[in-house]
Amino acid sequence: MTPPRLKLDGISYRYGDLPVLEKISMTVQPGEFVSILGPSGSGKSTLFRLLTAAITAEAGAIAFDGKPLTEAGRPFAFMPQRDALMPWRKIIDNTTLGLEVQGMRRRDARARVTPLFGEFGLDGFEQNYPAELSGGMRQRAALLRTVVQDKPMLLLDEPFGALDALTRAGMQRWLEEMWQKHRWTAMLVTHDVREAVHLSDRIYVLSPRPAKVIREIVIDLPRPRGRDADTLARAAAIEADILDTLLKPDHRNGIPDREHAAE
Amino acid sequence: MSFSQTRNGRYLASLLSHIGNFLPALFAVASLVLIWEGYTRFSGVSPTTLPAPSRVVAQAYEYRQALFDNTLPTLHATLTGFALSVIAAFLLSVIVDFVPRLKRALFPVFIISQTLPLVAIAPLVVLWFGFGLLPKILLVALVTFFPMLVALSKGYEATEPELEQLLSSMGAPRWKLFGLARLPSALPFFFAGLRISITYAVVGAIFAEYAGAAKGLGIYMLNAKNNFRPDLVLAAVLVSAALTLCLFGLAVLAERLAMPWTRRPQDGGRNL
Numbered sequence: 001m002t003p004p005r006l007k008l009d010g011i012s013y014r015y016g017d018l019p020v021l022e023k024i025s026m027t028v029q030p031g032e033f034v035s036i037l038g039p040s041g042s043g044k045s046t047l048f049r050l051l052t053a054a055i056t057a058e059a060g061a062i063a064f065d066g067k068p069l070t071e072a073g074r075p076f077a078f079m080p081q082r083d084a085l086m087p088w089r090k091i092i093d094n095t096t097l098g099l100e101v102q103g104m105r106r107r108d109a110r111a112r113v114t115p116l117f118g119e120f121g122l123d124g125f126e127q128n129y130p131a132e133l134s135g136g137m138r139q140r141a142a143l144l145r146t147v148v149q150d151k152p153m154l155l156l157d158e159p160f161g162a163l164d165a166l167t168r169a170g171m172q173r174w175l176e177e178m179w180q181k182h183r184w185t186a187m188l189v190t191h192d193v194r195e196a197v198h199l200s201d202r203i204y205v206l207s208p209r210p211a212k213v214i215r216e217i218v219i220d221l222p223r224p225r226g227r228d229a230d231t232l233a234r235a236a237a238i239e240a241d242i243l244d245t246l247l248k249p250d251h252r253n254g255i256p257d258r259e260h261a262a263e
Numbered sequence: 264m265s266f267s268q269t270r271n272g273r274y275l276a277s278l279l280s281h282i283g284n285f286l287p288a289l290f291a292v293a294s295l296v297l298i299w300e301g302y303t304r305f306s307g308v309s310p311t312t313l314p315a316p317s318r319v320v321a322q323a324y325e326y327r328q329a330l331f332d333n334t335l336p337t338l339h340a341t342l343t344g345f346a347l348s349v350i351a352a353f354l355l356s357v358i359v360d361f362v363p364r365l366k367r368a369l370f371p372v373f374i375i376s377q378t379l380p381l382v383a384i385a386p387l388v389v390l391w392f393g394f395g396l397l398p399k400i401l402l403v404a405l406v407t408f409f410p411m412l413v414a415l416s417k418g419y420e421a422t423e424p425e426l427e428q429l430l431s432s433m434g435a436p437r438w439k440l441f442g443l444a445r446l447p448s449a450l451p452f453f454f455a456g457l458r459i460s461i462t463y464a465v466v467g468a469i470f471a472e473y474a475g476a477a478k479g480l481g482i483y484m485l486n487a488k489n490n491f492r493p494d495l496v497l498a499a500v501l502v503s504a505a506l507t508l509c510l511f512g513l514a515v516l517a518e519r520l521a522m523p524w525t526r527r528p529q530d531g532g533r534n535l
Binding site for chain 1: 423425426428430435439443444447450
């Protein structure tokens, strides 16, 4: 049996005396879209910092394709909160950033991203500065910068958190379409229940700090989601259920169990 | 077709609004000059005490050759000292950014250097380094170096943490992170520092000349004062003010050229 793409095994982390993550275990299969859903400040972003090797866990192991993460050689393309576009670089040069850091020549990097501008709805904006683009377009440029790095897995850290509700809904639809086409292996961190249900194959629900996995939910809804009444109703039921879990006053005793919410 | 028209139109509109912004300031300065002129006319105050602005301008024109000859050394000292200061501040800012401990060691020294009164230091520097160009350059550097260094350091620190997180997730080493994120992030701070420092630089050069020089606006002012010619003192002041404004304008121009992304309309939603 092939090992999962990503496997976290009993990861714990603390800032000083403050425990942030407590024995987090999760897996992501190749081509799977997994969301991590939790209240603000629950350590979701800390998880990404562990994966991008900005910090190291005090306990537990992370394996990528069956190997320890340290031997996997930066397998992640990371998309931070907000867009983190460089205001001084034109859109085309923002999207080539990852390639340039990898050592590709600027001209080659540009040639590589240019054909993708149409698909990302950025045609004609190559020479514009980020400040001239709308929030949604900036996020698409940031996603383009992320996927063009051609890494085995994407890490999306609340990518639509700063957008207005309407733009966000549009971006979620668009991202789902893109994902259906490309089948990236992706891990999304969010506190938006609807977003998680709309996009994910599977959701891990975290408790408030110190974060533990309190539920794991498989979303068996057909894609594209949110288009027909039946799927919408089932999605709404799952959302309500997850919201109940998140708003329950005490979930410290919650036992992680695997459920098939849509069955 | 209409694109260039609208672009020209927009340019014209922005130019007019710029002039509109300047109008109140222009009006205030003109009023002050008029009050001054009126006072000297009607109070009968002696021109050796308070010359009328019209007299200052007339004398400035009369002595234009002498003023010009004395402006060149001042300009020379200002630009040389300032250039050296900016280069040194930049180099040190980079070093200090990579070695934070050095910053903690050096910054207090620089802060102390800023507390030294120029009136006391200028004659000493002239005493030590003579009447040539060197003491002027040193004094200009002394007054401009620290503001530039602080501006750059603050600029590096203003880098968005998410940008750094993004770059390190891409595997960028520290020096690449500096070049790709920290240095460009510091540009607005650098130019803000440049605009302020360039005015200090002129003052520093004039002060150094005042303390002792063969030629320059500072020594010209001193001589005019000693000859009871306040009109010529003020004429030299006029020249140094014009010089400062020109250098300030150059700094603003350099800023606009170096940071083209701040010039485009920031409407964040072009034809969606």
